Amino acid sequence: MQRQDFRCFHRLRVRWAEVDIQKIVFNAHYLTYADCAMTEYWRALALPYEASMHALGGEIYLKKASVEYHASARLDDLLDIGMRCARVGTTSLLFECGVFAGDRLLVSVELVYVFADPATQTKRAVPPQLRAVIEHYEAGGEVVELRVGDWTTLGRDAARLRTAVFVQEQGIAPELELDALDATAVHAVAYNRLGLPVSTGRLLQPAPGEGRIGRMAVDRVVRGQRWGRMVLDALVQAARARGDALVTLHAQSSAEGFYRRAGFETEGAPYEEAGIAHVTMRKALP
Structure with a gap:
């Protein structure tokens, strides 16, 4: 087993509570580490676990776990x-x-899961959709599909995701989140391979030659996997394609770094919008 055999990684730092009297990681914690990496694996597949298993009509249950220790x-x-x-x-x-420290393999773990009916916990065949997603990912394939279109085409899925993020998670009033501007905006939605939306955003044109990106939302469970950046880049490209020279956005202050990494610059002082701290950001389009 070598580091290059893996596409999905989860990084963590060993904590004081995880070492034993010998001052090395207590052996049972390696199964916890594996479980954390298992969660990261579903995230890398763009599969929010609970919603995805509901769509697949089953659950996976651990049948067997084997651990081999090579170093501490x-x-x-x-x-x-x-x-x-x-x-x-x-x-x-x-x-x-x-489990690697640099390129050095410390521990190897084998996990056998069974796909089963959640009500009876009796075995079921692994759904073809799940098999296809996993095999595609392990072969190096992309696990999301990006669609750009209008509200009529993408609105239902965009609204579902935005409601989950802005209304349910952040507590923004529904009447502030959904507005009449959706009907004229360009929308982008990224879908996983089960057809579930995982990220979305919209592009307006408040003035000739200017685009304004907003309503950027990513499913909480799969954040950190570049699905938000994929939507952002698609909306910037849509603005460029229609001839806009500038793109602006009102970023939540907690996401300022995300937009900076995409080439946006902060303009002016922070302010409050819908009860949340925001900053205005802009990006010139060559």
């Missing part, structure tokens, strides 16, 4: 936990996990 991790070590699906069987899935 110690307090404050930075570990990279690799996770991959080695095989999809008729009703089972075999996952392999490697």
